[in-house]
Amino acid sequence: MDVYxxxxxxxxxxxxxxxxxxxxxxxxxxxxxxxxxxxxxxSRQAISQHLAxxxxxxxxxxxxxxxxxxxxxxxxxxxxxxxRWPVTREET
Amino acid sequence: MDVYxxxxxxxxxxxxxxxxxxxxxxxxxxxxxxxxxxxxxxSRQAISQHLAxxxxxxxxxxxxxxxxxxxxxxxxxxxxxxxRWPVTREET
DNA sequence: TTGACATGCAAGGAATCACTTGCCTATAGT
DNA sequence: ACTATAGGCAAGTGATTCCTTGCATGTCAA
Numbered sequence: 001m002d003v004y005x006x007x008x009x010x011x012x013x014x015x016x017x018x019x020x021x022x023x024x025x026x027x028x029x030x031x032x033x034x035x036x037x038x039x040x041x042x043s044r045q046a047i048s049q050h051l052a053x054x055x056x057x058x059x060x061x062x063x064x065x066x067x068x069x070x071x072x073x074x075x076x077x078x079x080x081x082x083x084r085w086p087v088t089r090e091e092t
Numbered sequence: 093m094d095v096y097x098x099x100x101x102x103x104x105x106x107x108x109x110x111x112x113x114x115x116x117x118x119x120x121x122x123x124x125x126x127x128x129x130x131x132x133x134x135s136r137q138a139i140s141q142h143l144a145x146x147x148x149x150x151x152x153x154x155x156x157x158x159x160x161x162x163x164x165x166x167x168x169x170x171x172x173x174x175x176r177w178p179v180t181r182e183e184t
Numbered sequence: 185t186t187g188a189c190a191t192g193c194a195a196g197g198a199a200t201c202a203c204t205t206g207c208c209t210a211t212a213g214t
Numbered sequence: 215a216c217t218a219t220a221g222g223c224a225a226g227t228g229a230t231t232c233c234t235t236g237c238a239t240g241t242c243a244a
Contacts, residue, residue, distance in 0.1 A: 007173075008100035009202080016177055027221065046203055048221075067211040067220050075177045081099075082174055085108055087167045101232080119191065138233055140191075159190050159241040 003077045006057035012050045014038055016059065019073040026068050027051065095169045098149035104142045106130055108151065111165040118160050119143065 006012055011034065018033045019025060025033070027048055035041040051071060054060040058077045063070045098104055103126060110125040111117060117125070119140055127133040143163060146152040150169045155162045 004096075004099045004105065005201095007096045011202085013096065013176075020177055028219090042202095043204060044221080045205085045223095049202080069221070073177070075179045078173060078177060079179055081170060084105075085112055085165070085167045085170060087171055097231095103232090120189090134232095135234065136191085137193095137235085141232080161191070 001053045001056045003057045003059065003080065006053050006059055009050065009053075011038065011042065011046070012054055015047070015050055015054060016073060019060075019071060020075075023072050024063075024070045026070060030071065093145050093148045095149045095151065095172065098145050098151055101142065101145075103130065103134065103138070104146055107139070107142055107146060108165060111152075111163060112167075116155075116162045116164050118162060122163065 014034045014037045015030060018030055018037060022033075027044065030051070031042070031044055031047050034047060051060065051062075055062060059074060061072045061074050063072065106126045106129045107122060110122055110129060114125075119136065122143070123134070123136055123139050126139060143152065143154075147154060151166060153164045153166050155164065
């Protein structure tokens with residue numbers, strides 16, 4: 001999954017928002033925060049699948065700590081977007 | 093259609109690429125350029141629908157000139173992305 | 185006015201995506 | 215050892231998405 005498709009889903013964007021606010025969260029922690037942020041409650045598996053997609057896109061790193069799996073944002077793949085289509089304001 | 097979903101499709105990204113290179117193209121012009129860029133030939137309607145989505149996302153402005161319709165990029169909606177998830181390099 | 189060119193509209197089908205359900209593994213605490 | 219907690223895997227379903235086909239509109243040239 002490429003970065004653009006990873007960003008296409010509002011739930012995944014909410015996950016990134018939650019992680020930018022508090023980095024290194026577990027799956028369960030993200031479940032409650034994301035369902036609070038949006039007004040729809042998703043199953044744990046739904047969030048888990050979204051996390052896998054974000055990780056595949058390079059927007060997320062994970063770290064196993066005992067029986068917990070912590071998730072950390074990595075926004076570096078987003079730099080490609082600004083480089084590919086530079087923001088050109090016609091009238092300043 | 094929001095900006096993120098608009099960027100999710102590779103054909104739409106190719107359209108933006110073609111317009112950044114040469115701005116103000118017609119539908120037919122974009123058809124040949126995009127199908128050359130990707131290695132799949134899409135129908136005129138396919139491109140037209142993609143253009144409508146890009147315009148709805150605010151990434152495109154159009155201008156009728158006689159029987160032609162010219163398309164111009166507007167990358168300003170992309171600034172939201174960088175503002176929403178700032179690029180934080182952990183180790184410089 | 186007639187024909188050619190540029191584009192628009194709408195319905196249908198195939199593929200993809202998001203979510204759920206059900207079951208399984210692994211780690212930690214008592 | 216037993217139980218509870220954190221997470222993983224996989225099949226199935228409903229909803230989108232992308233593209234095509236077919237027809238219609240509008241503009242320009244001869």
